[in-house]
Amino acid sequence: MDTLKEDLKKQIIEQLNLEEITPADIADDVLLFNDSGLGLDSIDALELIVLLEKYHGIQVTNPDEGKEAFKSIDTMAEYIRKRKS
Amino acid sequence: MTYIGAEVIVSPLGETAEENWLALSDDQSGITLVEDVGYNQENIYLSKILSLSGQNRFHQLVVKALSEIQQQIDPQVFGSKKTLVILSSTKGALYSNVTDQFESCVSAIVQQFGLANQPVVISNACISGVLAINTAGNFIREKIYDNVIVVGCDIISDFVLYGFQCLFAISNQPCVPFDTTRNGITLGEGCGAVVVSASKEIFHKQPLQLLTGTSANDANHISGPSRTGEGLFRSVTKTLQMNKVDKGEIDFVSAHGTATVYNDEMEAIAFDRAELSHIPLNSFKGYFGHTLGAAGVIETAASMQMIRNATLLKSKGFAKPGTSKLINVIEKNEVKSLQTILKTASGFGGGNASLMIRNL
Amino acid sequence: MSFITAYCHLTKDTCYVDGEIISKRDIDSEDAWFKQIYKEQEFVYPKFYKMDMLSQAGFLASELIKRAKPGIVTNYGDDEIALIFANKSASAATDQRFINSYEKNGSPSPSLFVYTLPNIVLGEIAILNKWYGENMFAVLPNFVPDFFLNYTQILLSGSSKAALCGWLEILGNEIDAFLFLVEKEASNALQFNHENLMKVAGQKESPIS
Structure with a gap:
């Protein structure tokens, strides 16, 4: 199991106050901003930027950069690994 | 009156x-x-x-x-x-x-x-x-x-x-409303x-006429402007109808113009839909910044000064059109008699409101 | 002339529609009080979970009024229902949470900030119902019937045909939410005047046993 991805799921649920959702409900490749996925919106995207700084020490200064990175748990994990390496 | x-x-x-x-x-x-x-x-x-x-x-x-x-x-x-x-x-x-x-x-x-x-x-x-x-x-x-x-x-x-x-x-x-390089509010x-x-006599100096307007919600998003300008379009249209003012009578539009990418785009779309895009327009935000709950009053007062001083005031910071629908943003000050002006505002919670002021 | 055709009260432990109790808080429940009502009444609107308390209260009370008076959805055009709300503390509870986010929790929270305006609840109700009508949020030292009477009459003499009005005060553990629907035409309904508004507003004080 990829611990970074599992941590991310927990952090997203915590940061976005997602009720009635557990990490197991979030597949690694589910589209976070799609209505058939998690259905997140533009404000949630900004909360994900806060999350990256708070839990991973990564500063995102251009929210457009987030758009690509926040597609799914897979892309978020990839983005974090790239930024940290 | x-x-x-x-x-x-x-x-x-x-x-x-x-x-x-x-x-x-x-x-x-x-x-x-x-x-x-x-x-x-x-x-x-x-x-x-x-x-x-x-x-x-x-x-x-x-x-x-x-x-x-x-x-x-x-x-x-x-x-x-x-x-x-x-x-x-x-x-x-x-x-x-x-x-x-x-x-x-x-x-x-x-x-x-x-x-x-x-x-x-x-x-x-x-x-x-x-x-x-x-x-x-x-x-x-x-x-x-x-x-x-x-x-x-x-x-x-x-x-x-x-x-x-x-x-x-x-x-x-410093914010640049409606400009192509705008990237947020100041x-x-x-x-x-x-x-x-209701009385003209209480004023020491000649007052103007208020043509009371309406508000309309976008019913779209609590913090994101509508992509179609629906609420602003409805508010402006109703304000004109209610006061039986033809859009041809409007000499100037004091827009909200916060200088965020999406707000200014929304306003341009709404003014285009309302067929007001040719009317000289400015945003006062380049002078005062965005004063939030004060903005509508400060900008109405400043528009009243424009009427009193018969001047179209340029939209400070604007250089190059930056909205998909072209609007007539004032680029330099011009002496012009102003009879009827339209003031609009839009905000979080999807609110839009408009009013008109007329010279007596 | 206009009429009060439905109303809903929410207090810290009871929810009433038209003066009758429809839900009581279960103190042993793990769920917050508003969430209890949401689940019990089988609402399905996932956005509810993202809302602050003011918006949650506005959502619940307005939806319960719609259930009591389904005609509100079909009888009016999309811009004919005005929203006229007021309270005493504006969005103070959420304002405090936003302050905590940057003073104690390391970073200003965008999802809290967007709720730090009292009129956001009007936006939430408008979005849910696709209502493009008039909006007003006022801050008053207490529930002032004349404010609602005057302003509702003003809007109903214009292009609005109904008004959903609300006193929505939530701070600390205190919840005082009272929403009422005023319509220009109704049969067998209470006339919208000072006396009846006070009566209906105070109804929760003497709950039906």
Whole structure:
């Protein structure tokens, strides 16, 4: 199991106050901003930027950069690994 | 007829409408770079009243504006049972006490100015000011009050600055409404005031006519402007219809123009749909910054000064069109007699509001 | 002339529609009180979970009024229902949470900031119902019937045909939410005047046993 991805799921649920959702409900490749996925919106995207700084020490200064990175748990994990390496 | 006059503007550019007008027509802006104020100690462009100090800045500004109004109308008006004060603000004195944003200030002005009626605070995000003036006009039309003094005031605070910072909505340059390089708002603080009355006689100086307008919700998103401009389009259309004014009669549009990418785009779309895109238009945000709950009152007062001084004031900061629908943004000051003007506002919560002022 | 055709009260432990109790808080429940009502009444609107308390209260009370008076959805055009709300503390509870986010929790929270305006609840109700009508949020020292009477009459004499009005005060553990629907035409309904508004507003004080 990829611990970074599992941590991310927990952090997203915590940061976005997602009720009635557990990490197991979030597949690694589910589209976070799609209505058939998690259905997140533009404000949630900004909360994900806060999350990256708070839990991973990564500063995102251009929210457009987030758009690509926040597609799914897979892309978020990839983005974090790239930024940290 | 509903009259509007005795306009007051307290801003970094001056403490009366006339002082502010001199600065505006001289191309001055209240916006300066303030050091270390951001959440991460960034330097931020703000339109801040640097001379105003102390704990009760909100209260001080409201008192300044009301005292100035006192000089401009029949002194009997303040204590009359037929006079109401409406205060328009988003965050009031939140910076000093989060659970007493308005109440203490309101009680103090009731005492100090001998008001007969409990003032009403309108807190409807960035449309508060225009909504407050419309509310005043409605109260006069229905003969519930004879005079309504509308005061719009908001203060720059860490709260509001950090909030807009975390939305990535603060401009890294003095804001440039409708321009292609716009990237966010510049916050401002200040206080505007106008008197709306059924009587022409209470004014020392000739008032103008208020054509009371309407508000309309976008029903789209609590913090994102509509992509179709639906609410603004509806509000403007209804305001024109209700007052039986043809769009050809509008000489000038004082737009909201916050200088965020999406807001200005939304407004351009709405004005295009309303067939108003050829009418000279500006945003005052390049001069005053975005004064939130005060903006509608300050900008209405500044538009009244444009009518009085027969001048189309340029939209400061605008150089190159940056909206998908072309609108007629004023690029340089021009002497022109203005008969009827339209003022609009849009804000969080999906609100949109508009009103018109006519020269007598 | 206009009429009060439905109303809803929410207090810290009871929810009433038209004066009758429809839900009581279960103090042993793990769920917050508003969430209890949401689940019990089988609402399905996931956005509810993202809302602050003011918006949650506005959502619940307005939806319960719609259930009591389904005609509200079909009888009016999309811009004919005005929203006229007021309270005493504006958005102070959420304002405090936003302050905590940057003073104590390391970073200003965008999802809290967007709720730090009292009129956001009007936006939420408008979005849910696709209502493009008039909006007003006022801050008053207490529930002032005349404000609602005057302003509702003003809007109903214009292009609005109904008004959903609300006193929505939530701070600390205190919840005082009272929403009421005013319509220009109705049969067998209470006339919208000072006396009846006070009566209906105070109804929760003497709950039906």
